[in-house]
Amino acid sequence: MKLEALPWILLFLPLCAAGIITLFTLRSQKLSAGLSIGAIVSGFVLAIALIKSGGWEAREFSLNWLSIGNLNVDFGLRLDALSLMMLLIVTGVGSVIHIYSYGYMHEDEGFSRFFACLSLFTFSMLGIVLANNFLQLFIFWELVGVSSYLLIGFWFDKASAADASKKAFLTNRIGDFGFMLGILTVFAVVGSLNFAVIQEQFKANPALMGGSATLAGLLIFCGAMGKSAQFPLHVWLPDAMEGPTPVSALIHAATMVAAGVYMLCRVVFLFTPEALTVISWIGGFTALLAALIAVQQNDIKRILAYSTLSQLGYMVMAVGLGGAGAAMFHLTTHAFFKALLFLGAGSVIHAMHHEQDIWKMGALRKKMPVTFWTFLVGTLALCGVPPFSGFYSKDAILAQAWHAHNYPLFVIAVSVAVLTAFYMFRLFFVVWVGDVRSAEAGHAHESPGVMIWPLRALVVLALFGGVLGINEIFAAQFSAAEHAEASEHGLTLLQRIAEPFTNAPVAAGIGIIATLIGFLTARGLYATAKSDPLTSKLGWMSRAMANRFYFDEIYEATVIRIHDLAGTISNWIDSWIIEGLCIGVVRGGTDLTGRALRLVQTGNLQTYAFLFVLGVAVVLWLTLGK
């Protein structure tokens, strides 16, 4: 087999699995799960094989797909450090989650359908990762939207899940619209959709786009804003937790939401300084906002969802600060530990018979030791405690802010770190320590092996993900943009471990202190709490946080109201102008003519005969009578 075929096989395996499951094996749960898991695990193996055979160098495989006028679109795959690493994350973390789902979804009626959707999602995600041009990226981008719609609304008979899936889809569509406009703007100026070609042209002539550069950059950022749930399009992500927990882990932690950040890194050369400033501030603001909201949530999955939002804000901020490598590094480690946390939460929810309120849990440490330890590792990694993976990636972002001398954003980042530690340890103390607060918590038991082993696998990654040299691979990819990290090649393990302190000691120190503050506050407040003490202390602030700063309500009052108004007007135009005037006149005219003509058709034989004779007479007169 030729090596060129490997990426194609890798891409289309999950699609085949989804197709076969949907068409043939819906009845057989084992076969469906086997196909789906097999597809993604072989994807993982193929990804490793690709890296082994070709290293991290950039290469492309493409077929001519469309050729209309001067628009040439390739259906191509681009392999470079960025996409290969992302490929590993998607297939690796994806494999773990697929296996976990086998245990988690065991009793569900739609088991096979679930795996078909998962495979479809994997296919779309791989398409995004491998795309070598904007159009293909956009198509898979939309496919991801569709498959996430299917997965969020997996329990579609639950009204809230159906609403959440619609909300996610529509919110994403708003972002995608901007994204599409951005792509068109770029195409209009550059005349090509291929990333490599566009990058070449930009390198040759940085002022290529002129005045429209910032606009195009921001429009493209709109797409990332939707997919990666940045303010103000962040509202869909928490609601998307209505889907099954493995879906939350796969889509809303490890992969789909990462697609936005990935796309930003892919086209980072497009953004002007102004656009980057906007991006970094939106990222920082989202990070802070989401962290604040997370402090007062009581649903275990919602806390994790807002934490995801917050971390995505971090990554976007890093991109905005010029640290695409740092953003991708954080994306990678975040995929590890957030998937771990979600799967751990899923294990807890499974044990609690689908109870998600943390105040009904408590003292689960004894009942579920494995989940407890893995969850603890995930928490420590997320909070950025050395030497867990999260520490390194978070520190890379803090260092980026520090080096960029952007102190306002640095302060925001540090306060987000404090808040992160605070809400994660709040969650930790309430769920695992303290007293048993409900009957379910008393009867909870450890999850089966098929759910535990994926956790253990992720623990390893969450522990050591920071020192594997992932950041160097990304740094090499973005070396042109980042001189600071370009020189750091070939570090030893020890150097890697110590790297944050040598690179930006102040940032690293502040980061650790921030985490410590968050931890101590949380321990003081929640170690023995029976109910949330913050609710009374913060007063209206707490209510605002618990209600997500009323974003849904604000949107309800503004966007949706305006939308409804436009809808009413359109409806009025449709029913009166279009339906009444245009169609009505035509219909009335046709009706009237029809009624008149109907009188001719009497059904009387002799009338017909008479008319026939009349016709004959006329013809005869015309031919003979003149």
Next chain:
Amino acid sequence: MNVGLEHYLVVSALLFALGLLGVITRRNLIVMYMSLELMLNSANLALVSFSRFNDNLNGQVMVFFIITVAAAEVAVGLALIVALYRKRQSAHVEDLTSMKL
């Protein structure tokens, strides 16, 4: 005045008009049918006179065929009328009109 082709054709045309009149004005199905036969016969007369005028027999062969077809047609037509009569108990055209006005 010697009788020529035109005289026969005039008779034929008048007979045709008479048949047509019957079809249009009479409302008894059977009489209408007879009027149709009249029209067919007028065509026969025209054909035979053309045949005589042209001095060959092709026209007469045609008439022969027309008579055969007419016989078949009468048989089928009358069978239809009988079937209709069974259904509607009437051989009156206006009773056959089933369309709403």
Next chain:
Amino acid sequence: MDALLNYLFSSNGLFWVFAFMTLACGGLVVANPFSRNPVTSAMFLVLTIISMAGLFVLLHAFFLAAVQVMVYAGAVMVLFLFVIMLLDLQEEERRKVKKLGLLAGLLSIGAIAGIFVKSLMAAQPGRGLPAPVAEGGTIPLGKLLFTNYLLPFEIVSVLLLVAMVGVILLSKKDLK
């Protein structure tokens, strides 16, 4: 008187006699002022056909004249009468005649007849017919039928068969 008789029995005279009989009887088929019974119409149709057979003889179409009498006056008319009897059609009750419709019908038919006759008269009739060469007897007609017109002849026989089957099917009491 003799001259009149002589003229009447010459071929020209006989034409006028038969033509008059044909048209008069045809008119009585369509509209009989004395009777509206379909049987009367049928009997006048027989008379029309017989007078037409006379016209055929004048045109030297002897075989067709015989066929006309046998097939039409014999078979077809018997069929008509049979159906009339079968359906037991009484004298047609007089329904309201639509005057306007009748007038329009008469006018259009008059127009057709007028156009025909007018265009025929334009040919200046009265030159008579040449002496016949082809006689419409049984032998020449039969020869023609079984040589040049063999295929149509066979097709017509199939047509008759089809008609027969169709009629049998139609006249069954309950169609399945």
